[in-house]
Amino acid sequence: MLRWLKNVWVLSLKELKSLLGDVTLLGLIVVFLSVAVYTVATGITTEVRNASVAIIDEDHSQLSFRIRDALQAPYFKTPVMISPDQVDQAMDKGDYVFVLTIPSNFERDVMANREVSIQVLADATAVTQAGVGTTYLNQIVQNEVNDFKQQSPSDLLPLTPVVQVLFNPNTQTHWYTGVAQVLNNITLLAMILVGAAVIREKEHGTIEHLLVMPVHASEIVMSKIVTNGLVITLSALLSLWLVVHWALAVPIHGSIGLYVLGTAIYLFSVSSLGICLATVAPTMPQFGLLCLPIYMVARLLSGSESPIESMPDWIQNITFYSPVTLYMQFGQEVLFRDAGFAIVWKKLLVMSVMGAAFLIFALKRFRSMLASQG
Numbered sequence: 001m002l003r004w005l006k007n008v009w010v011l012s013l014k015e016l017k018s019l020l021g022d023v024t025l026l027g028l029i030v031v032f033l034s035v036a037v038y039t040v041a042t043g044i045t046t047e048v049r050n051a052s053v054a055i056i057d058e059d060h061s062q063l064s065f066r067i068r069d070a071l072q073a074p075y076f077k078t079p080v081m082i083s084p085d086q087v088d089q090a091m092d093k094g095d096y097v098f099v100l101t102i103p104s105n106f107e108r109d110v111m112a113n114r115e116v117s118i119q120v121l122a123d124a125t126a127v128t129q130a131g132v133g134t135t136y137l138n139q140i141v142q143n144e145v146n147d148f149k150q151q152s153p154s155d156l157l158p159l160t161p162v163v164q165v166l167f168n169p170n171t172q173t174h175w176y177t178g179v180a181q182v183l184n185n186i187t188l189l190a191m192i193l194v195g196a197a198v199i200r201e202k203e204h205g206t207i208e209h210l211l212v213m214p215v216h217a218s219e220i221v222m223s224k225i226v227t228n229g230l231v232i233t234l235s236a237l238l239s240l241w242l243v244v245h246w247a248l249a250v251p252i253h254g255s256i257g258l259y260v261l262g263t264a265i266y267l268f269s270v271s272s273l274g275i276c277l278a279t280v281a282p283t284m285p286q287f288g289l290l291c292l293p294i295y296m297v298a299r300l301l302s303g304s305e306s307p308i309e310s311m312p313d314w315i316q317n318i319t320f321y322s323p324v325t326l327y328m329q330f331g332q333e334v335l336f337r338d339a340g341f342a343i344v345w346k347k348l349l350v351m352s353v354m355g356a357a358f359l360i361f362a363l364k365r366f367r368s369m370l371a372s373q374g
Contacts, residue, residue, distance in 0.1 A: 007215050011223030015197060019231060022200075025193060029231070032185040033239035041178035041248055047171070048133040053079045054096040056087065061107035063148050067100075067118075070140050075133075087121070097123045098133060110145055167253075167336045178244045180304045183331045186236050187324055188295050190267050191274035193228040195287050198278035198366075217367045221275055221359070229267035236263060240335075254334040258341060262334065265348055266327040269355030272362045279365040298324040323354045 019025060053076050057064050071079050082090065082099075090096055101119040109116040120137055122130040168175050237260070244250045277294070281287035299305065301319040308316055308325070319325045326347045333339035 004216070004219060007219040008223050008226065011215065011219060012227045015223050015227035016231070018197070018200070019193070019227065022196075025196060028192070029189060029235050032189055033182065033235050034243055036185060037178060037181045037239055037243045038247055040181045041174040041244075044177055045173040046128050046132065047173055048075045048129055048136055050074065051076050051098060051129060051133050052096045053077065054082045054087075054090060054099045055079045056082060056084055056099065056101040058104040059102050059106040063107040063110060063145070064102045066148060067102065067141055067144050070144050071137075075136060091121060091123060094123060094125070097126065097129060098137060100137070107148075110149065174248055175250045178248045178250050179240075179331065179335055180328070182236060182239050182244060183328055184299055184302075184304055186232055186263065186267070187270055187299070187327075188291075189232050189235075190228065190270040191277065191291050191295060192288075193232065194224055194271040194274035195278035195281075195291065196284060197224045197228060198275055199281070199284050199287055202282070203284070217370060218363055221272075221363055221366055224275065225268060225271040225359075229264060229271055232267055233260060233263050252335055253338045254336070255338070255340070258344070259331070259334050262327065262330045262344065262348055262351075265351050265355060266323060266330075269323045269351050269358055272355055272358035275362040276358065276365055279362070279369045298322050301325065302328045304328050321354075323351050326351050 050073070053071055055068055057068070068079050068081075076098075079100075080096070084101075087099055091099065099121040101121075103116070103118070106116060106118070118141055120134060122134050124130040165171060237256070240252060245252050273294075274291075277290050278287055281290050301308075301311070301315060302322065302324040303319075308319060311319070330344050330347045330351075333344055
């Protein structure tokens with residue numbers, strides 16, 4: 001056992017030296033966990049931002065002007081007044097996301113408590129913006145009508161709702177996307193770095209050196225997993241602190257120690273999968289083509305892009321057996337909700353079992369690859 005640990009230590013130092021000498025892979029780590037995290041978190045949002053609005057005002061009343069003035073930045077651009085005959089052409093060209101039609105006698109009917117409606121046309125090409133923006137517009141119109149009639153929303157309801165938003169009180173998208181991007185990029189980096197370490201041995205011809213050394217396949221595989229996992233874990237911690245917490249101002253509430261433990265277990269699982277793929281692909285370009293579809297499918301079904309609950313039942317049953325899904329849930333629970341070990345231990349156990357299964361298969365494939373090289 002001591003000899004096995006010593007060989008893993010020596011091989012790990014060799015892997016670390018090889019990784020530090022690869023400028024391309026080091027640059028990839030830096031870009032993935034800094035520039036990519038920041039740009040995605042600040043550039044992609046599910047909130048309505050600068051949506052273009054056109055208004056057909058057939059009433060020209062004080063209330064219609066108040067509704068127009070209530071549509072303000074940063075949610076909406078300054079509304080543009082158009083005529084009814086311009087609507088079809090403007091929507092077909094995509095000039096406006098929303099078109100509001102305020103009917104004639106709108107203010108008079110509101111004050112007389114008659115049933116009245118405002119037509120809202122939404123360009124649902126941008127599905128998220130159209131859906132959320134319609135809700136925004138409905139709330140704005142309701143508030144302006146209530147204020148104009150000097151009524152509060154509670155006067156219109158038999159109860160007063162009290163809403164409490166937890167963990168992200170201002171519902172800022174970058175709080176979620178910043179952390180999710182770190183978690184997702186860890187997955188891709190683990191697969192690429194470990195796979196590149198295996199393929200680099202074959203392309204540089206150093207695998208023949210390993211064949212004549214008194215080491216076992218398990219020691220070679222474990223050294224690659226340990227070295228690359230350690231580098232990715234340290235890089236992820238720096239990304240969480242410098243990019244997510246400092247640059248994006250996202251509070252980290254959970255235990256960093258528990259997060260490191262879960263990340264180490266997860267990287268053990270994903271790195272083993274990366275070695276499996278590297279033994280199948282003979283060259284780095286083929287390895288990249290093999291990794292991308294697996295990574296994209298696992299990411300899209302992990303709940304980081306859309307809620308798992310909105311997926312079909314059979315997909316939900318499948319995706320909960322993916323370590324990517326478990327790690328995404330683990331990261332959110334620990335970093336956002338300050339979950340303790342008593343809450344996340346089942347996910348850690350399942351990821352460990354999956355990692356062991358991937359490792360057994362990776363060792364089998366790696367031994368076959370060494371035998372064929374020999």
